[in-house]
Amino acid sequence: MRFHQRAAAAVAVVSLISLAACGGGTEDPGAAGPTSDVDSGEAAPPTPVSDEIVAAAEEEGSVLLYSNANEEVMAPLAAGFKKKYPNIEVRNLDLEDTQIAERYRTESATGARTADIVMTSDQLTMQDFVEAGHVLDYEDPNVPNLPDYANLAPGVVAMSEDPVIALFNKSVLPEDQQPTSMAEFAEMAPELEGKIGTLDVANAIGFLATASYVNSAGEEGWEHLEALGASAGVESGTGNLSQKLLQGAYAGSFFVSGSVRPLITGDAAKVLNYTYLVDGTPLVPRAMAITAQAPNPNAAKVFMNYALSVEGQEEACKGGFTPYRAGVECPYGLAAIEDAVGEDNVIIGGWDPELRSQREDIEARWNEAFGR
Incomplete structure (x- = not known):
């Protein structure tokens, strides 16, 4: 799934809502959905790379990323890095998850300039990439201070643990009527027939969210998805979901990429809001690795x-x-999510080695449930 599609959708959301809000009140509702300044714990002491590596990096002068994060998403991180290391330029090329691997393979085989770092949310594509020998087996000094689930494979670490969320149109489904769990959503499905949206299981985020959810909830999780599937529309990406929610075609959606959270502010927050479902908030690791x-x-x-x-x-x-x-202060971070739904209700996982063998069965059952 491409992050620039999400950002483009968010821009459209803000623009369209601004048009719809013309002539209305000027009160700014602020950010939508749950945010939190809950204490995330004590930060470990900094663990930088050696001065020798920094000196060599400054001599190289730049780092090139192939990632599924667009310029808007990457900008604060890149700016912070540039401030700390002004002699190292950051270049980011936004690609689809599968394109990241394909482009690197082609360029490395022909000797062309290629990525120094790859970043993707598609576990299966990245696992293939690792198995093909395209990742440098390198452990960053931060790794011992990270939770075990952050270590995804030799040389591969989670850059972030992105949740999926439920996104609602408040004009169609008032906040006091919105479900707070997958169980409630499934129970409401018949009265919301045709007004529920979700991501296609063919989408990397959609598949990983579904797999994490049913592997955690078991048969009960499948029963909830089957109840929802009978009344739901399916979209290829978060962009389409956001547009249709904005327009009122959908009242609510689930398993939406949580990367849209910081963008639902101002005019957008007058119409849209999000929540974490207490029994259905899987986190999708965004993997980062240095290329071989x-x-x-x-x-x-x-x-x-x-x-x-x-x-x-x-x-x-x-x-x-x-x-x-x-030790990281972030209103959208893991500590904030756990504060919203309870630590035991967040579905956190590393990379499941069985996922590849499960894929065909999961996709087949999902497709049957959603009439695909």
Whole structure:
């Protein structure tokens, strides 16, 4: 799933709501949905890379990322890095998850300039990438201070743990009527027939959210999805979902990428709001790795180190990434999500080695439930 599609949708959301709000009140409702300044714990001492690596990185002069994060999402993190390391330029190329792997393979095979770092939310694509030998087996100094689930594979670490959310049109479904759990959503499905939206299981976020949810909730989770599927529309991406929610075609949706949260402010928050479902908030790891043939490996190590640090994670939060390590202040971070739904109700997982073998069965049952 492409993050620039989400950002484009968010821009459209704000623009269209601004037009719809012309002539209305000027009161700014602020941000939509649950945010929190809950204590995220004590930060571990900083663990920077060595001075020698920094010096070599400055000599290289730049780091190139192939990622599923667009410029708006990446901008605060890149700006924070540039402020700390003014002699290292950050370049980010926004690509679809599968394009990241394909482009790197082609370029590395032909000797062309290619990515120093890759970043993707598609577990299966990244697992294939690792198994093909395209990742440098490198452990950043931050890793010992991260939770175990952040270590996804040798050389691969979670940049963020992005939740899926429920997104609602408050004009169609008032806040006091909106479900707070997948169980409530499923119970309401018949009266909301045709007014519920979700992501296609073919979408990487849609598949990983579905797999995490049913692997956690079991048969009861499938029963909820089957009840919802009988009344739901299916969209290829968060952009389409956001547009249709804005227009009132949908009253509510589930398993929407949580990266839209910081964007639902001002006029957008007059119409849309989000919530975390207490029994259905899986987190999707966004994997980051240095490539095996990185032209600027030292610059890549410095960027990874900053991105995983408390300082870097706080900057990343501003763009919509979801920090998960202790000591990071972020109204959308893991601590805030746990505060909203309860620590035991957040579905956190690393990479499930069984996911590839489960995919066909999960997709088949989902497609049957949603009439695909």
